[in-house]
Amino acid sequence: REPSIAAGREPELPKRTVILTHPDRLYWPDEGVTKEGLADYYTDVWKYMAPFAVQRPLALLRCPDGIGGQHFFQKHAWKGLNENIVVIHDPKDKDHTPLVSIDGLDGLLGLVQAGSLELHPWGSTIADWEHPDIIIMDLDPGPGVPWERVIEAAEETRARMNQAGLEAFVKTSGGKGLHVVSPLKPSADWLVVKAFTKSIADQMAADSPARYVSTITKSKRQGKILIDYLRNQRGSTAVAPYSTRARPGAAVSMPLTWDELSPAIGPAYFTVNNAPTRLAALRSDPWEDFRSAAVPLEQPKSRRRRA
Numbered sequence: 001r002e003p004s005i006a007a008g009r010e011p012e013l014p015k016r017t018v019i020l021t022h023p024d025r026l027y028w029p030d031e032g033v034t035k036e037g038l039a040d041y042y043t044d045v046w047k048y049m050a051p052f053a054v055q056r057p058l059a060l061l062r063c064p065d066g067i068g069g070q071h072f073f074q075k076h077a078w079k080g081l082n083e084n085i086v087v088i089h090d091p092k093d094k095d096h097t098p099l100v101s102i103d104g105l106d107g108l109l110g111l112v113q114a115g116s117l118e119l120h121p122w123g124s125t126i127a128d129w130e131h132p133d134i135i136i137m138d139l140d141p142g143p144g145v146p147w148e149r150v151i152e153a154a155e156e157t158r159a160r161m162n163q164a165g166l167e168a169f170v171k172t173s174g175g176k177g178l179h180v181v182s183p184l185k186p187s188a189d190w191l192v193v194k195a196f197t198k199s200i201a202d203q204m205a206a207d208s209p210a211r212y213v214s215t216i217t218k219s220k221r222q223g224k225i226l227i228d229y230l231r232n233q234r235g236s237t238a239v240a241p242y243s244t245r246a247r248p249g250a251a252v253s254m255p256l257t258w259d260e261l262s263p264a265i266g267p268a269y270f271t272v273n274n275a276p277t278r279l280a281a282l283r284s285d286p287w288e289d290f291r292s293a294a295v296p297l298e299q300p301k302s303r304r305r306r307a
């Protein structure tokens, strides 16, 4: 069968030039999602996803034979990289290991062509490696935690971010939990940002020890939610907004508005198959104000007020 080129299925969709080989390869067999179906999904969501995906070091979960085959969690560039993928180098890496980034939809489609089923960017951009522009609080429910408790944890995390002068946004992980994400003006370095997120997680665990833990001690997690702040250190990654997950169900990590959080919408509710309908039905980007809400961590509003 001929390789296929889809040059944008609707006039307002971004241009695509990447040639997909084996477009009918099933990446999620049970859901009928093919390589081409995945490329179409990313084309649909690209205008919302782009700010979280471009110009950042990326880790990838590659599954060239689909979710039933081998999974490779990969941070480094490989031989025969698609020409739309941009190789970058961490200025602090003495070994000069080539890393992967993209600067547009074609780069992402190059990653799709290579079987990348999950995209995990850094929280800083290659314009400013040392100063994160995103904080991510990863809420990981242990066994037996009702979903309502996870929603409450997200709302409490939001309130604590707000108290510190930061805005907060929420997305499903596409797995088991929720991610509370705050925009930053890049200014504080990784150590400061990590210490800040640790203090939030530790405070939540100290105030509600029956609900929350802030350290990964498995024995303590039954019935509790891990407030995982360790996404916020240099070189750590978290799954990108709108990224698919290489798990059964073809779920995606879906940005929500706060009033959408409800027991009806579980962590893997949104999928490759239902996301485009959702986005078409929305009046606007659920995270429309994300970048304009960014402030530097050093001078959060509440601290300025108190000072």
Ligand code: ATP
Residues within 6 Å of the ligand: 059, 061, 073, 120, 138, 139, 140, 173, 174, 175, 176, 177, 178, 228, 236, 237, 238, 239, 267
């Ligand atoms: P869930 O809601 O199920 O917790 P999640 O994406 O938050 O989904 P976590 O296990 O909480 O999953 O977070 C793991 C994070 O660690 C990933 O987001 C990824 O960026 C990073 N990571 C580091 N090494 C790996 C690996 N080998 N495989 C997958 N993720 C990895």
Ligand code: MN
Residues within 6 Å of the ligand: 138, 139, 140, 173, 177, 228
């Ligand atoms: Mn998680």
Ligand code: MN
Residues within 6 Å of the ligand: 138, 140, 228
């Ligand atoms: Mn986690």
